[in-house]
Amino acid sequence: MTQSPDPLLQLPPDCLHGALRLISYMLGEARSATDADDVLTRMAGLIRAGGVPLDRATSIVPLLHGALERSQTDEVVDLCAGGSGPWLRLEQEYRDATGAPLSVTLTDRYPNLEAMRFARQHSDDRLAFHPEPVDAMDVPPSLGGLRTLFNAFHHFRPDQARALLQDAADKGRGVAIFDGTDKRLLGVLMVMFAPLGVLFLTPLIRPFKLSRLFFTYLLPLIPFVVWFDGIVSVLRTYSVPELEALVAGVQGDHQWQAGALPIGGGVNITYLIGTPR
Numbered sequence: 001m002t003q004s005p006d007p008l009l010q011l012p013p014d015c016l017h018g019a020l021r022l023i024s025y026m027l028g029e030a031r032s033a034t035d036a037d038d039v040l041t042r043m044a045g046l047i048r049a050g051g052v053p054l055d056r057a058t059s060i061v062p063l064l065h066g067a068l069e070r071s072q073t074d075e076v077v078d079l080c081a082g083g084s085g086p087w088l089r090l091e092q093e094y095r096d097a098t099g100a101p102l103s104v105t106l107t108d109r110y111p112n113l114e115a116m117r118f119a120r121q122h123s124d125d126r127l128a129f130h131p132e133p134v135d136a137m138d139v140p141p142s143l144g145g146l147r148t149l150f151n152a153f154h155h156f157r158p159d160q161a162r163a164l165l166q167d168a169a170d171k172g173r174g175v176a177i178f179d180g181t182d183k184r185l186l187g188v189l190m191v192m193f194a195p196l197g198v199l200f201l202t203p204l205i206r207p208f209k210l211s212r213l214f215f216t217y218l219l220p221l222i223p224f225v226v227w228f229d230g231i232v233s234v235l236r237t238y239s240v241p242e243l244e245a246l247v248a249g250v251q252g253d254h255q256w257q258a259g260a261l262p263i264g265g266g267v268n269i270t271y272l273i274g275t276p277r
Helices: 015-026 035-049 058-070 087-098 112-121 158-170 185-192 194-204 210-218 221-236 240-250
Strands: 075-078 103-106 127-129 146-150 175-179 253-261 268-276
Touching: 058 087, 058 146, 058 175, 058 253, 058 268, 087 103, 087 112, 087 127, 112 127, 158 175, 158 240, 158 268, 185 221, 194 210, 194 221, 210 221, 240 253, 240 268
Parallel strands: 075 103, 075 146, 103 127, 146 175
Antiparallel strands: 175 268, 253 268
16 A cells, blocks of 8 residues: 655645645645545535536536547546545446446546445445556556546646657547536635634534634635635636647647537536547
8 A cells, every 4th residue: 555645745736735735735635645635525515606517517428428439438537536436426427327337447646445335335345446546647558448537637737648648649548527616706706705604513523623714714724725726726727728729739640629518507517538540
């Protein structure tokens, strides 16, 4: 079993997101930085209005199904999965909507093994996981199938994002990327109200911790960092033209499709899908 490195060494490029991960670690809600990511995912599902809950966005299922068919596979390798991403719900919705078989393997550069085991157990073993670290820019050839990323691509700088896409093309793998942060003005404005969500919903987060109340109400670090992280994430989200510019520099014979999928309320999911011709 791999051991997670010290959390201070795992801070992502945007320092405010790293600060919130570190706060989560310090509060005792997580034993590693990857555990902290899962805490943040749960918090974001409750309080970040600017992020789309992709596991509820059934409208992505046709896109996902099409990508799997064009890639001639029923296997998914989910990159940057954290604990499970949207798959606990999305896997069931996919099978219900398509009637097609689906095999999902969760991976991460810093795999949260406890959370992944939880996902496997609560999916009746339909979700598998890879216990070793997986670099999204250099995925082992043994991990076949369609590669997916959910709400993670905006964390990659343009050179890293292009390297991720190039690796999929070089190894003949399809890739499907979905980002639920909306870069348009409405998405930014929605994130502005995130601190109000923190204040109202923090008492509902379980397990209950007095330290979380302290950093929310007495010393409001969490509302501030959640707000700032939301703004940074929204602004770093790749627009459709930016995605198209990225794939223009990718060598190979992949077919690329970038777009924005409306899911209601004036909010879009941005997606990029590449499949072998």
